[in-house]
Amino acid sequence: MLPRNGLSRARWLLGVLFGLIVVNGASFSSSARAEDMLDAALIRCNPIVSFDKRLLMEQWAMPGHCTGQMRTRVTDQFLGFTCYQFASEVISCRPFIPRLDSRLFDTAKGFRCVDVTVMDGDGSIEINRLREWAAPPKQCDWDPDAGVLATEVDFEHSQVCVAAFCIDIDRLSAIGSTRLRHLITRALEELNLKAEAPGSIDIYHAHMGLP
Numbered sequence: 296m297l298p299r300n301g302l303s304r305a306r307w308l309l310g311v312l313f314g315l316i317v318v319n320g321a322s323f324s325s326s327a328r329a330e331d332m333l334d335a336a337l338i339r340c341n342p343i344v345s346f347d348k349r350l351l352m353e354q355w356a357m358p359g360h361c362t363g364q365m366r367t368r369v370t371d372q373f374l375g376f377t378c379y380q381f382a383s384e385v386i387s388c389r390p391f392i393p394r395l396d397s398r399l400f401d402t403a404k405g406f407r408c409v410d411v412t413v414m415d416g417d418g419s420i421e422i423n424r425l426r427e428w429a430a431p432p433k434q435c436d437w438d439p440d441a442g443v444l445a446t447e448v449d450f451e452h453s454q455v456c457v458a459a460f461c462i463d464i465d466r467l468s469a470i471g472s473t474r475l476r477h478l479i480t481r482a483l484e485e486l487n488l489k490a491e492a493p494g495s496i497d498i499y500h501a502h503m504g505l506p
Contacts, residue, residue, distance in 0.1 A: 337365060343442055347407075347429035349373050349400035350444040350457055369457045371446060373400035375471040378460035388462040393470055401474070402427060403481040408435035411486060422450055425482060448479060 340361035343352040355366040367380040375393035380386045412424040426437070428445035437443075447456040454461040455475060467475065 343444060345429050345444040346431070347400060347402055347405070349402065349429065350446065352444060352458060367460075369444075369460045371455075371457055372397050373402070374446070374455060374475055375468050376455075376462045376466075378457070378462065380460070386460060388460065388466075390462065390467050390471060392468045393474075401477075402429055403478055406430070406432045408437070409482045409486060410437055411482075422483075424449055424451075425479060427478065427482060446478075448475070 336357060337355040338358050338361075340354040340356055342354070344350070349372055351370045351372070353368045353370075354361065356362075357365065368377060370377040373393060375397070376388060376390045378386055378388040406429075408428050408430050410426040411422060412426075414421050414423060425448040426445050427447075428437075428443055430443070437445075444458060448454075448464075449456060449461065452461075453464050455464055455467070456462075464472065464475065
């Protein structure tokens with residue numbers, strides 16, 4: 296029951312509000328400490344690195360449970376972006392300006408594999424997705440279960456992805472955007488394809504290892 300006196304009532308309400316702030320603050324602090332304790336208990340599992348060292352996947356899990364990892368981070372050192380997975384459906388991606396020595400990761404200068412998902416549209420080829428990965432010469436059979444890291448360009452949604460971790464292309468830095476256009480252009484030229492309006496239905500796959 297509220298006190299009858301107006302001043303007492305105001306003081307009482309302020310006391311309740313302050314108590315709620317203290318309780319909520321303590322709850323938040325406790326949750327943050329629990330999260331810090333969980334992160335401190337995690338160990339770094341064996342990282343996965345692409346054949347050309349451009350792509351990196353790092354994972355953390357409780358000791359002895361790397362097959363059921365709890366944290367994942369992927370990085371594309373050439374395009375300049377990284378994505379971090381905090382939970383099963385919580386992923387945060389951010390761009391960064393690639394280092395000067397990252398030019399060594401330009402896969403267009405060496406052997407690479409390209410897998411293009413296209414469709415036939417009004418007499419022209421419309422590209423839906425483009426997957427690129429580094430591999431030993433003439434070993435371009437794609438196996439989704441092999442754990443090979445690849446870069447995928449989703450033309451329909453204007454995203455670039457690594458292992459299902461995607462960032463909007465317009466979020467890349469100016470250097471990253473320029474490099475992505477360079478990779479796409481070189482791949483399509485060597486496949487003798489032209490990028491037009493993206494299609495929504497997969498008709499067939501053009502698969503080739505580029506020299």
